[in-house]
Amino acid sequence: MNLAAKDIAQYLKDHPDFFNQYADALAQITIPDQHGGRAVSITERQMGTLRDQVKRLEAKLAELIRFGEENDALLAKTHRLVLALAGAPDTGTVLRVLYAHLGGDFAVPHVAVRLWGVEGDPGAPEFTPMSAEAHEFAASIKRPYCGTGSGPDVLAWFGDCGVQVRSLALVALRRGADVFGLLALGSEEPQRFYPEMGTLYLERIGEVAATALARTLR
Numbered sequence: 001m002n003l004a005a006k007d008i009a010q011y012l013k014d015h016p017d018f019f020n021q022y023a024d025a026l027a028q029i030t031i032p033d034q035h036g037g038r039a040v041s042i043t044e045r046q047m048g049t050l051r052d053q054v055k056r057l058e059a060k061l062a063e064l065i066r067f068g069e070e071n072d073a074l075l076a077k078t079h080r081l082v083l084a085l086a087g088a089p090d091t092g093t094v095l096r097v098l099y100a101h102l103g104g105d106f107a108v109p110h111v112a113v114r115l116w117g118v119e120g121d122p123g124a125p126e127f128t129p130m131s132a133e134a135h136e137f138a139a140s141i142k143r144p145y146c147g148t149g150s151g152p153d154v155l156a157w158f159g160d161c162g163v164q165v166r167s168l169a170l171v172a173l174r175r176g177a178d179v180f181g182l183l184a185l186g187s188e189e190p191q192r193f194y195p196e197m198g199t200l201y202l203e204r205i206g207e208v209a210a211t212a213l214a215r216t217l218r
Contacts, residue, residue, distance in 0.1 A: 074201050077105045081205065085212040094212045095126060102185065102205075110165060110186035112157035113209075115173070117180050118217040125157070138172050138182045144202040145170040146193040154184050162186070167193040171206035175214045183209060 012018055081101040088094040095113060102111045113126045116135065120127040134153045146169045154170065155162035165186035173181035183206060187193060 077101070078201055078204055078208075080105060082208050085208055088212055088216070091120060091213065091216040094209075094216055097212075098183070098209055108185045108187065110158045110161055110184075112154075112184045112186075113173075113181060114157065114184075115181040115213065115217070117178070120217065134182075138170075139179045141170060141172040141179075141182075144172075144199040144206065146197050146199065146202075147195045148190065154182075155186075157184055158186055164188050166190040169193040169199075169202055171202055171209075173206060173210040173213060175210060180217075181210070181213065 081097070084097045084101060085094060088097050098113065099111050102108045114128065114130055114134075115126050116130060130153055146167070148167055154168065155165055158165055165188065167187050167190050169185040171183040171185075172179045173183060185193065
């Protein structure tokens, strides 16, 4: 009678009392140790398997704790930004708050904002006219864009540093259904902003920034 390994495994699962009835068989069975190469008993092998499982669970727990700490830190930074924006009395102050917090607290090396369809200082870089292609690109962003592509005009917003930028996050600023601006974050690190990253905090930052700007702009 030929039995497959899976049949034997299933039989032992279906008959948990097998080794109670054949205790001598259990004592005689040895298994090659996957780490040392020597033969070990089933009990030793089970203990080794349990130790490996514990190590994997400990590593997973450490990873979850790290993610939790990172999220707590991001939440605290976002809260400070929201409070500062809430107290900003005019557009200039709102912009300075954005640049200070994103560049300082969030450690984003390059931050730029462009606004259109609203009144503002025509000499300020934030109100520099943009191409029709750039407007269409901004309007097409439903969620924050993260990646290595530059988007129309964007790298030039960072001045001479634009050539060093290797990754971008672009967040549309909306007032109702209308897009009236674009927040651009740039980094020399290729993986600072990447396509698969979570964008929840970027979305929240975009929302509070747009709300603060809409409040002070006409």
